[in-house]
Amino acid sequence: MMDNFFNDEIEKVVFISEEQLKDPSLDKLYGRYWEDTFIFNIFPAALYERGDFLGDVLPKGSEAAQEGFCAVRDENGIRFYYDRKELKIESYGLYQSIFSRNKGILETDTMAKKKAVILGCGSVGSLVAMELARAGVGSFLLSDPDIVEYHNICRHQCGIEDVGDLKINALERKLKNINPNVNVFKFEGIVQNLPKAMLDEFCVAGDTVFVGCADNRAADVYANRISIYYSAYFISIGFWERALAGEIFYHIPGRKMPCYECALGDGGNISARAQANHHVYSNQESTEGLKFEPGISVDINFITTIGIKITIDMLNLNNDGYIPRVLDNLKQYTVICNTSDPRIGGEMVEIFSYPLQITTSLVVGFGQKKCLEENTCKYETKRKIEAEKGKSHADDISE
Numbered sequence: 086m087m088d089n090f091f092n093d094e095i096e097k098v099v100f101i102s103e104e105q106l107k108d109p110s111l112d113k114l115y116g117r118y119w120e121d122t123f124i125f126n127i128f129p130a131a132l133y134e135r136g137d138f139l140g141d142v143l144p145k146g147s148e149a150a151q152e153g154f155c156a157v158r159d160e161n162g163i164r165f166y167y168d169r170k171e172l173k174i175e176s177y178g179l180y181q182s183i184f185s186r187n188k189g190i191l192e193t194d195t196m197a198k199k200k201a202v203i204l205g206c207g208s209v210g211s212l213v214a215m216e217l218a219r220a221g222v223g224s225f226l227l228s229d230p231d232i233v234e235y236h237n238i239c240r241h242q243c244g245i246e247d248v249g250d251l252k253i254n255a256l257e258r259k260l261k262n263i264n265p266n267v268n269v270f271k272f273e274g275i276v277q278n279l280p281k282a283m284l285d286e287f288c289v290a291g292d293t294v295f296v297g298c299a300d301n302r303a304a305d306v307y308a309n310r311i312s313i314y315y316s317a318y319f320i321s322i323g324f325w326e327r328a329l330a331g332e333i334f335y336h337i338p339g340r341k342m343p344c345y346e347c348a349l350g351d352g353g354n355i356s357a358r359a360q361a362n363h364h365v366y367s368n369q370e371s372t373e374g375l376k377f378e379p380g381i382s383v384d385i386n387f388i389t390t391i392g393i394k395i396t397i398d399m400l401n402l403n404n405d406g407y408i409p410r411v412l413d414n415l416k417q418y419t420v421i422c423n424t425s426d427p428r429i430g431g432e433m434v435e436i437f438s439y440p441l442q443i444t445t446s447l448v449v450g451f452g453q454k455k456c457l458e459e460n461t462c463k464y465e466t467k468r469k470i471e472a473e474k475g476k477s478h479a480d481d482i483s484e
Contacts, residue, residue, distance in 0.1 A: 097172050099165045101127040102179040106162055114139040114156060125154060125165070125172070129179060131265035135258075183264055184221050191397070192404060196221030199292050199400045202284075202317075203227050204276045204308050205299030206252040208382065209322050209389050211242035211259070213296050216393045218260045222400070224268040225260060226287050227253040228276055240382045276304050276311070290316035291403055294396055297321035302350065309336055309345040313464045318399040321345060322392040328380025329430040330422040330437070331388035333415075334449075335395055337402070342417055344462045348449035349418070384423040391421055391443065418449040 105111055105127060115136035116128040128136040140154040147157050149166035156165045165172040184193045199222045203210045206229035214225055233247045233255050247255035253271040260267050270287055272279055276299070287293070295312040297305040297320065305321040312319035319336040334349060336342050391411070398412035421444070424430050425437035451457040459466060 095123055097123045097125065097167050099125045099127065099172050099174050101174065101176055102129060103176045104179055105129070106174075106176055111163075112142050114142060114154075118154070129265040131261055135262075180264075180266060187221060191220055191401070192406070193221050195401070195404055197223035198289075200224040200226070200287060200289060200294070201396075202287070202293065202295045202308075203256075204295065204297050204304060205229055205301075206256045207231070207237065207298065208240035208242075208385050209300070209324075210296070210298035211252070211256050212386060212389050213298060213322070213393055213396070214256055215242050215259055215263065216390075217396065218263045218267055220397055221264075223264075223266075224270075224287070226270040226272065226283070227256055228272045228274065228279055229253050230274050240380075240385055275299070276308050279311075284311065284315065288315035288317055292400070293317035294400055295319045296392075296396060297323075297345075300324060302345075305334075306344075306346045306350075310464050312336065313338060313344060313462065313468055316468075318396075319345070320392055320396055320399070322389055324380065324385065324388065325433060326380075327430075328384040328388065329424055329434055330420060331385075333388070333392045333395065333419045333421070335399065335417055337399060338465060341460055342462065343449060343451045343456065344464055347452045347456050347462060350452075380423075387423060387441070388421045391415075391419070414445060415443070416445060416447055416449075418447050420444045420447060 114125075114127050115133040116126045116139055117136060118125050118139060125139060127139070140150070140156065142156040142158065142163060143149075145158040145160070149155055149157055149169045149171075152168055154165070154167050156163050165174060180197075181193070184191075184196075187193060187196075199217075201214065201217050201222050201224070203214045203225060206214070206227050210227075210229065214227065218225070229252045231252050233241065233243050233250055233252055235245075235248055237243070238245060238248070241252075242259060243252070243255040247258070251271075251273060253273060257269045257271060260269055270283065272283060276297075293312075293315060295308050295317055297308045299305075300323055302323070305323070309319045309321075313336075316338050318338070321334045322331065323333075324331040334345055336344055394411045395415065398409040401407040401409070402412075422430075422434055422437040422440060422442050425434050425440050425442065427435050451460070451462075453463065456463050
């Protein structure tokens with residue numbers, strides 16, 4: 086115990102989940118003791134390896150240790166002691182407590198069923214994943230071949246302790262530190278190499294979103310095609326040079342929307358995109374030898390946050406009680422700027438009227454003749470035909 090200014094005793098307190106208090110196999114306690122607040126925070130089992138060993142849980146009938154921290158089982162559960170003096174317990178329902186502040190805004194049980202495929206786990210993907218985890222998304226598939234390096238730290242959600250590890254591993258730790266019960270699947274590679282079996286197991290129609298964060302149009306084209314195959318939502322978050330501006334594209338299956346390829350191109354030529362003012366990574370005519378610099382964290386995060394809001398809206402489209410925050414007001418293709426000053430951004434940003442502008446009037450259409458004639462994405466048409474053939478085959482077998 087400690088005394089405060091008025092000589093009142095400040096009691097030590099134990100934070101522990103109700104699930105752990107009821108766990109008959111609990112025999113060791115890991116977590117953190119915070120000397121400034123006199124709180125023992127017992128970590129959930131999924132985070133034990135990240136905690137300090139605090140003490141043992143002694144069997145029923147045992148006496149508390151003479152010195153230090155321990156727990157003893159009795160007929161009512163578990164009691165905690167420090168230097169043989171019993172401590173106050175503040176228990177909580179882990180899942181409900183984590184998301185209690187979302188109540189009335191997002192339905193916790195609904196969000197727990199949602200799934201996100203994060204394609205690229207850099208500065209954009211790490212922020213998207215962590216905010217979706219905070220929103221309650223229950224399952225993630227992380228895809229990225231790269232490691233965390235020191236030059237990533239000023240923009241990435243991970244830190245120095247993660248340098249040298251795969252980005253997918255570092256991000257998994259961050260997600261589990263938000264919600265220890267989150268389901269995380271990982272693939273060390275690019276989206277084009279993602280195994281179909283992994284996607285078959287992970288994706289659920291209407292509950293899954295593919296998030297293109299690799300700043301690579303060819304990857305976004307491919308990812309949108311995959312999302313259509315699984316009747317999943319898709320969103321791409323890309324940046325202009327130095328994150329002076331960025332663009333967001335989303336696709337909702339069944340809404341007669343053009344896919345990424347039809348609306349913005351197939352990703353085969355960066356300089357052609359620059360001329361068309363689509364996904365402008367650089368205003369240089371030749372990209373040979375160009376080292377892409379994505380800008381500072383605050384600029385990246387502003388644009389990415391708009392994409393996260395759209396993603397949450399899409400994941401709740403089938404929730405009758407949910408009112409979309411931004412989806413009803415933003416077009417399928419949205420351009421966002423961090424500056425409109427040509428002294429900073431050059432000619433590229435002169436299209437904007439004011440800083441932090443979010444466009445609401447840009448319209449993309451079907452860029453291919455067949456899609457335009459049918460007013461439907463060719464990949465959605467193909468998927469519908471395949472699904473009908475599959476159903477017909479299944480009916481034949483059942484008969």
